[in-house]
Amino acid sequence: MSTQVADSVAQRRVLIVDDEENIPIGILKTLSRSGRYYAKHAHSGDLAQQILAQEPFDLVITDLKMPNSKIQGIDLLRYIRTTYPDIGVIVMTAYGSAAVQEEASRRGSLLYIEKPFDLEKLFAVVEDFFTRREQAAKSNTGSSSESVQAVIPGLQLLDVIQMNCLSRVTSTLHIKRGDGGAEGIICFNKGNITHAETSTPRSGKDAFFEILTWKGGSFDMIEQIPSTVTIVDSWEQLMIEAMNMDLVDTSAPDTSAQQTTIRVQAPAAPKEEVADTSRMLDRVLEGAKAEAVFLVTHTGFVLDKRTSQSAIDLTKSGDEASKLLPSIFAFGKSIMGGSLNEIVLRYSDKIVMIRNVQGSDILFIVISPAHVPSGEMFKAIERESETIKKIL
Incomplete structure (x- = not known):
């Protein structure tokens, strides 16, 4: 099913692609108020492809992630750029940075708007798109990038x-x-x-x-x-x-x-061999007699991981570490503790050392049997921390 507003002979034709209902309905109502738009809503990327094959459009406004659609936003974008290169595209995203979003729209061939957004702001972006498009058509001068x-x-x-x-x-x-x-x-x-x-x-x-x-x-x-x-x-x-x-x-x-x-x-x-994180982690595994080693950022993103012959589930433990780190840094900030240097967790069967690479937002997380001296773990991490610094 798809919904639409205005009549099909209107000059400005817009297709909205989103597997949710609320946002498209709001966009349809906003566009309908001007009387200059023919707007239609497709509930999936699959349906959008069918509609585009049946009737022409000037602009597609699409969500990037559509869990209920077989064809995602990026796949639809590739299809549009390949099959209908003259159609404009506005991508609805969770950009997180207004400055990056604005610059991306200015420098790229796509327009971006961050969700959640004000409908009047979206309408202004759409109006600007058509104004520039119509001016370019009048001047009949295509700009080649x-x-x-x-x-x-x-x-x-x-x-x-x-x-x-x-x-x-x-x-x-x-x-x-x-x-x-x-x-x-x-x-x-x-x-x-x-x-x-x-x-x-x-x-x-x-x-x-x-x-x-x-x-x-x-x-x-x-x-x-x-x-x-x-x-x-x-x-x-x-x-x-x-x-x-x-x-x-x-x-x-x-x-x-x-x-x-x-x-x-x-x-x-x-x-340069120093840039190979896999070899770095292998050397930490050996030096710290470790069962698992992770290289992660302060935000919890796992850059690389290694394990010896161990029953440790790298994926699960990596996910848990990612959840833990933000809380650790939040706690440090609450007590005005300064930058994190090292954390050692001692369990009955394991010892875990979390150590920061000085001057960076990278951490080593090393898991060794409980009998391994923490000094050996420290030395193994420090050697490869120097290697990380060379990369940075």
């Missing part, structure tokens, strides 16, 4: 990065610069940007920001990611930093410099 474009027509690299983060995907984005002189990868683990690398060669945040400067090019998605972690900042923070930087492409090919080739099917880690 030099930013990296996908195999999917009209979808910019910035949009793809944001959609991967918002959809919490785990995948590798492989990008080729327009002149063919460089390529790179950006890795996502449950929506967090964990690694970037270019053939220039650079890695980590330097590589990420370099890729954002590339003029022209193409990209594709790979469903696997390397275990390497070279970026620990939140993706919102990365976007904010990008906004404040003068992103100029300084990576133009130098014929005298040797370029590094990135293996797409098995994304390569940086050549």
